[in-house]
Amino acid sequence: MSPKKAKSEPATVFSPELAARFDALVKKYPVSRSALIPMLLYAQDEVGYLSNAVVAEIARRIEITELEVRNVATYYSMLRFKAAGKYNIQVCTNISCMLRGAYEVYERFREELGVGSDGVTADGLFSLEEVECIGACCWAPAIQVNYEFHDELKPDLVPGIIGAYRQRIEDRAQDPFQNKEKDA
Amino acid sequence: MPDVTFTVDGKKLTAPAGTLLIDACRKAGIEIPAFCYYPGLSLQAACRMCVVRQEKVPKLQTACTTTVAEGQVFITESPEIAQARKATIELLLGNHPLDCPVCDAGGECELQDMTFKYGAGESQFVEVKHHRDEQQWSPAVFYDRPRCILCYRCIRMCGEGMDVWALGIHNRAADSVIVPNVLGTERGGQQLDCEQCGMCIDVCPVGALTSGSYRYKTRPWEMNHVSTVCTHCSDGCKVTLGVRQANDGSEIVRADNRDKSGINGDFLCAKGRFGFDFVESPDRLTQPLVRNARGRLEPATWEHAIRVATGKLKEIRDTRGGNAIGVVGSNRTTNEENYLLQKFARTVIGTNNIDHERTTDYASFARALAGHTGKTASLRDIAQACAVLLVGGSPTDEHPLLAWLLRTNVRLNRARLYIANSKTIKLARQAKATLDLRRGGYDKLITSLDSGRTEFSKAIFAEESLIVIFGEEFRGPAVENLIAWGLKRDNVRFAYLGDHSNSRGAADMGLFPDLLPGYIPVTAPGAFAEYPNLPAAPGNSLPQMLDAAAAGDLGALLVVGANPVSHAKLDPSILQHTFLIVQDLFLTETAALADVVLPAASLYEKSGTVTNTFGDIQIVRKAADRAGVKPDFEILVRLAGGMGIDVSTLVPFGKRGTTGDLGQSRGAQSGEADRHSVWLEANGLEPKLSPFDPLAALDEIERLVPGYTLDRVNLFAGNDVHTEPASPGPESGFVPVSALTAPELVVPAHDTLFTSGALGRYSRALGQLEQHQANELAKSELAKSAAD
Numbered sequence: 001m002s003p004k005k006a007k008s009e010p011a012t013v014f015s016p017e018l019a020a021r022f023d024a025l026v027k028k029y030p031v032s033r034s035a036l037i038p039m040l041l042y043a044q045d046e047v048g049y050l051s052n053a054v055v056a057e058i059a060r061r062i063e064i065t066e067l068e069v070r071n072v073a074t075y076y077s078m079l080r081f082k083a084a085g086k087y088n089i090q091v092c093t094n095i096s097c098m099l100r101g102a103y104e105v106y107e108r109f110r111e112e113l114g115v116g117s118d119g120v121t122a123d124g125l126f127s128l129e130e131v132e133c134i135g136a137c138c139w140a141p142a143i144q145v146n147y148e149f150h151d152e153l154k155p156d157l158v159p160g161i162i163g164a165y166r167q168r169i170e171d172r173a174q175d176p177f178q179n180k181e182k183d184a
Numbered sequence: 185m186p187d188v189t190f191t192v193d194g195k196k197l198t199a200p201a202g203t204l205l206i207d208a209c210r211k212a213g214i215e216i217p218a219f220c221y222y223p224g225l226s227l228q229a230a231c232r233m234c235v236v237r238q239e240k241v242p243k244l245q246t247a248c249t250t251t252v253a254e255g256q257v258f259i260t261e262s263p264e265i266a267q268a269r270k271a272t273i274e275l276l277l278g279n280h281p282l283d284c285p286v287c288d289a290g291g292e293c294e295l296q297d298m299t300f301k302y303g304a305g306e307s308q309f310v311e312v313k314h315h316r317d318e319q320q321w322s323p324a325v326f327y328d329r330p331r332c333i334l335c336y337r338c339i340r341m342c343g344e345g346m347d348v349w350a351l352g353i354h355n356r357a358a359d360s361v362i363v364p365n366v367l368g369t370e371r372g373g374q375q376l377d378c379e380q381c382g383m384c385i386d387v388c389p390v391g392a393l394t395s396g397s398y399r400y401k402t403r404p405w406e407m408n409h410v411s412t413v414c415t416h417c418s419d420g421c422k423v424t425l426g427v428r429q430a431n432d433g434s435e436i437v438r439a440d441n442r443d444k445s446g447i448n449g450d451f452l453c454a455k456g457r458f459g460f461d462f463v464e465s466p467d468r469l470t471q472p473l474v475r476n477a478r479g480r481l482e483p484a485t486w487e488h489a490i491r492v493a494t495g496k497l498k499e500i501r502d503t504r505g506g507n508a509i510g511v512v513g514s515n516r517t518t519n520e521e522n523y524l525l526q527k528f529a530r531t532v533i534g535t536n537n538i539d540h541e542r543t544t545d546y547a548s549f550a551r552a553l554a555g556h557t558g559k560t561a562s563l564r565d566i567a568q569a570c571a572v573l574l575v576g577g578s579p580t581d582e583h584p585l586l587a588w589l590l591r592t593n594v595r596l597n598r599a600r601l602y603i604a605n606s607k608t609i610k611l612a613r614q615a616k617a618t619l620d621l622r623r624g625g626y627d628k629l630i631t632s633l634d635s636g637r638t639e640f641s642k643a644i645f646a647e648e649s650l651i652v653i654f655g656e657e658f659r660g661p662a663v664e665n666l667i668a669w670g671l672k673r674d675n676v677r678f679a680y681l682g683d684h685s686n687s688r689g690a691a692d693m694g695l696f697p698d699l700l701p702g703y704i705p706v707t708a709p710g711a712f713a714e715y716p717n718l719p720a721a722p723g724n725s726l727p728q729m730l731d732a733a734a735a736g737d738l739g740a741l742l743v744v745g746a747n748p749v750s751h752a753k754l755d756p757s758i759l760q761h762t763f764l765i766v767q768d769l770f771l772t773e774t775a776a777l778a779d780v781v782l783p784a785a786s787l788y789e790k791s792g793t794v795t796n797t798f799g800d801i802q803i804v805r806k807a808a809d810r811a812g813v814k815p816d817f818e819i820l821v822r823l824a825g826g827m828g829i830d831v832s833t834l835v836p837f838g839k840r841g842t843t844g845d846l847g848q849s850r851g852a853q854s855g856e857a858d859r860h861s862v863w864l865e866a867n868g869l870e871p872k873l874s875p876f877d878p879l880a881a882l883d884e885i886e887r888l889v890p891g892y893t894l895d896r897v898n899l900f901a902g903n904d905v906h907t908e909p910a911s912p913g914p915e916s917g918f919v920p921v922s923a924l925t926a927p928e929l930v931v932p933a934h935d936t937l938f939t940s941g942a943l944g945r946y947s948r949a950l951g952q953l954e955q956h957q958a959n960e961l962a963k964s965e966l967a968k969s970a971a972d
């Protein structure tokens with residue numbers, strides 16, 4: 001920060017609501033760096049991924065180096081450094097899901113979306129990821145789309161799921177009052 | 185903590201409760217292997233090599249995190265433990281390339297040693313090893329990722345030890361990787377933006393981090409390892425130079441201090457670790473130069489150069505008197521050379537016109553402490569002090585070892601560091617309290633401390649003992665005032681910061697126009713009575729000599745390892761009527777004007793002793809060698825010999841046979857006996873056999889210079905020996921501080937982490953590091969302005 005900048009309110013990459021939430025979060029812990037992981041999660045939910053600007057601002061807010069933020073952030077596979085789709089489809093292929101046909105589901109998603117693992121569709125709506133256990137073994141095979149679960153899947157159900165999300169985008173586009181993201 | 189007794193491998197050991205088992209065992213000579221454990225750093229328990237069996241505990245325990253308690257029973261070597269360690273090594277070797285034959289660490293690699301000890305050299309893995317290409321993070325630091333065993337030593341050393349925090353670890357498990365603090369972009373790879381100390385390379389147990397100056401050059405067993413003292417700043421770190429035979433002598437290929445001897449332990453800064461390459465600079469002088477009839481410097485033999493120099497010196501001395509000649513000494517030559525230089529000036533030339541480029545005001549320091557003993561602090565005292573008041577300066581840049589010791593003391597011993605400065609310095613992060621002297625400056629310090637109103641002054645006042653460290657901000661009367669303030673309280677000790685590797689030695693050895701060795705005034709009656717023809721009047725200081733030269737009154741000037749033309753920003757033409765003799769490593773601005781240039785050896789190419797700014801004397805051992813150059817000591821002896829002097833009056837060597845009658849009336853003090861021989865005899869020392877042996881001068885220093893009473897066993901073992909300026913009290917010609925020194929004579933060098941005066945200019949490694957850091961700075965400024 002240049003001395004000139006430091007005096008005025010520093011620019012933020014977050015929405016005013018999230019910035020206010022972070023202001024409170026940092027003060028909540030005896031040591032401000034304890035707020036790091038929740039901040040990373042909330043920041044990713046809002047921005048979509050942990051951009052350089054996000055890392056820099058979080059480091060500044062809790063007064064640690066950017067390197068330390070990255071040390072922590074890179075440890076967790078659910079934190080991303082590249083943009084994912086608006087709907088990030090995470091297909092579990094751990095043992096329960098695998099035994100009940102997770103790979104068939106996964107392959108079907110690949111065909112329908114035309115992207116591989118960690119790929120993002122050209123319109124930026126969907127991304128596909130193969131993940132470890134998401135804790136839904138009882139209803140295997142399961143997937144997680146952002147924070148929503150879809151379970152007891154069969155490959156044939158895949159186009160319906162994708163279609164439902166596409167529909168949701170269109171509904172929002174038509175209804176100006178519902179435009180705000182709720183499921184994020 | 186009270187001592188407890190426990191059993192290791194059937195041996196009863198005793199250690200304070202709470203000691204780490206690994207430390208207790210190592211102290212008792214039981215070696216427990218460990219990769220991640222490093223003394224002085226926080227615990228990691230990442231490598232699992234130090235596992236031991238503890239009785240009644242179901243699983244193997246890590247010795248690096250187990251603290252000892254009464255009655256515990258441990259087993260450190262058994263088939264079970266060997267199996268566990270072998271398994272650990274096998275996992276570590278899973279991705280580790282077996283490129284030991286080309287690896288820098290081969291032969292001194294902890295992983296290699298352990299693999300030889302426990303086996304597991306053959307892997308059961310069939311998977312292909314992860315290979316990544318090596319990365320260059322800075323001119324000094326290279327990273328070979330596949331060799332890394334993720335012990336975290338480098339990260340902790342950089343963060344906790346150096347307080348730089350430039351290294352981190354990304355990802356997890358088998359994908360974990362050490363990363364530097366500057367992100368890679370499409371245009372360039374990852375970079376290190378740090379102090380470039382190379383400590384990470386030093387602590388790396390394998391060959392993952394390698395040094396830009398040493399990598400792929402040689403093998404550890406092909407070098408001789410010589411323990412000597414760094415020549416770059418006045419902290420006096422011990423440094424172990426790895427030396428290898430070269431075409432024209434022997435070359436230095438590496439500098440570190442892995443044996444952890446000396447005050448600095450394993451610490452070295454960028455200058456000590458990488459800045460030794462000035463000795464191999466292509467600009468190095470290796471032949472004497474004499475100005476010919478056409479006014480050009482041309483190479484000459486040593487005999488010719490000495491003949492020309494001494495002929496002229498003798499002629500000027502005999503026709504115009506000794507005071508027509510001036511002598512300028514060096515901040516980088518040994519104590520013996522400095523002592524010999526002033527003795528040469530005072531007895532051979534017969535003048536007190538001797539000075540050096542003063543970077544701080546040691547004379548005032550000595551005077552202010554006159555008559556007090558035990559009031560100066562050695563570096564070891566500072567390393568263990570409970571409370572330190574640091575006034576002024578920027579130790580992180582100018583005294584890296586001092587900064588390291590203060591940080592370590594705060595971290596490990598919870599020492600209290602108080603900082604009074606007109607700037608914000610990096611050490612403030614370790615400080616318990618700081619006093620901002622931006623307004624009022626250093627003059628206000630004592631008033632502020634005495635006021636007792638601020639928290640800072642209350643905290644200082646509450647300290648039972650205190651070490652006050654200050655620097656060139658205090659000169660002349662200010663030094664006296666500060667020391668008088670401290671002397672009023674019990675248990676205050678002082679350290680005064682100067683700039684170069686032997687600035688303190690130059691002052692202690694009397695490179696002053698008005699002070700003899702040991703800060704004894706030349707006017708003091710009976711001082712150094714055994715010096716023949718000692719002139720009684722003070723001579724000219726360096727600026728006065730230069731004024732005399734400008735006025736045409738200075739016939740000759742002998743400059744040893746100094747560069748007054750650049751230092752005092754002189755107009756070169758003022759020296760045109762002066763016969764100039766320069767002894768130096770390089771053709772400096774001053775040497776370029778000389779009539780005779782004599783190529784001198786660097787501190788790494790000679791032996792002797794040096795005194796750091798805290799008064800700790802250490803022994804310098806000859807490591808490298810360069811054909812054509814001579815130590816300044818030898819040059820001075822040859823100059824004296826060339827002037828027709830009986831050299832044994834200058835350097836006491838050989839048996840001179842005049843032991844005299846040691847009876848009451850005609851004893852050593854009667855003037856008839858050879859005092860030096862008597863003293864040697866009394867101290868059980870042998871006479872030295874060569875006039876070129878600096879130890880002969882050391883004997884005389886110890887005999888004549890107050891304060892230089894040397895613990896020779898420690899000194900010659902390579903340890904630091906503390907001395908104090910034992911200036912005589914008021915009864916023997918005490919001169920008040922204010923009358924003694926002209927503070928304007930003091931020109932501090934303000935070297936940074938990557939500059940070291942004339943030496944640093946000729947070091948390629950330091951130049952590259954400075955450039956690298958300048959680029960990093962420019963980049964981060966650019967990034968900041970882009971973000972604004």
